[in-house]
Amino acid sequence: MVALKEVWGRDAERAEDRLRAVASWDERFTIAVDILGRRLGAHPPVDPQVAYAWRRTLSSRGRVRVDGLADEVGWSRKRLWSRFQSQLGITPKRAARLVRFDHAAHLLAAGHAAARIAAENGYVDQSHLHREVATFAGLTPTALAVAPWLAVDDVAWPASSPTQRPAKDGERIRDLR
Template identity: 60%
Template sequence: MRPAEPVRAGAPRWQITVPSRPGRLPGVVMAGFSDRANEFRDVALVPHPAVTVIFDLGDQPFVVEDGRGARQRERVVAGLAPNGARGRGMARSSECLQLRLSPMVAHAILGASSELGGTVVALDDLWGREAVRIQERLRAAGSWEERFAIAEAALARREDAGRAVDPEVAFSWGQMVATRGRIRVERLVTETGWSRKRLWSRFRAQVGLTPKRVAQLIRFDHAAHRLAAGHTAASVAAESGYADQSHLHRDVVAFAGMTPTTVALSPFLALDDVAWPPASGGTALISRE
């Protein structure tokens, strides 16, 4: 069990459960969210360099809305960097299982990539009736550990049957992650041996966004977490490779639709240390400011 996070009196709380042991699928992490007090209402989704799959398991639908007002519920996929996406809790208790997939495994597991760049779609559109059957099994499960096992088995089957990304795409992704998005595309072109046009085309087809946009997203993600950790915008801009604080401000607004000050206080980011730690397990409570 992870100790509970400090909770301010009267602040809404979620119960978050993560697997007790590391999963067997590289590039896949998962967490269970419960809001028994019916205090979850509305939270902006801060873009991050992973594809999110949500299975709603509560009494009433948990809705994910994109920036254009389109709504998805029950079984939802949020692709890389959906613009203006929000999660909205409904009446009664809310409960859901969230999976975060690296783009390197999402391509095989979901059977789509280019369709997911900046969008929110129904999982049913990608998996058909299988998505409904998995949700029904998750609802019937007696514990979160059983739910994690069901989800992992389903993902493993689809990954085995799916098509892996090109080695050059995987290499480019790895270099972007290793440099926190601060690598130039021209260097990737040289190191992969592909032409710029081919790298651009294959990367976008298999990941959903262009190499340049993904590098910007990874850099933004690092900066957003540094802001949430309490570092000043000026220091974050300097250490994250932005030209200046104004450059950071523009990037944050472009990705998250909010200012660096607002991103720093985002409840979505406040969940990350509990729901998506490098390696841990158990249950914790966290406040939403």
């Protein structure tokens, strides 16, 4: 986490001054929408190939190879890597790892067994899943599964929500709300 000033420089001070100068939340939200809209419009759009690679990464739940993505968009691996990182701020491989971890984390929170998650979601073995959880969350899979900040949301994660489906034989399901 960094201060807004570190990201936006002097523009952050101007934005804060504008937000402090108004009395109501409605006015603040109007100003925030205006500021964010201008900032988004000031940057060139993401290359269609990068957007496609990102959508494929999400739809595959992180189980996509960078070489395959590069072939799909008609670029070299190096060009995809460079463009992806410059436009999204992360390499395609790291993005895939994070997307795969996110999916695994929500399955853990929904009560699925770590060994099953590892086997069905592209991890070499349960130890590999354990290392990824430690790398990204600093926790064990068991601790991550009950982390309060990973409560399952019925709207955002309907397929993994304990309130949306019955438990399968041997599956540990609990309502985290």
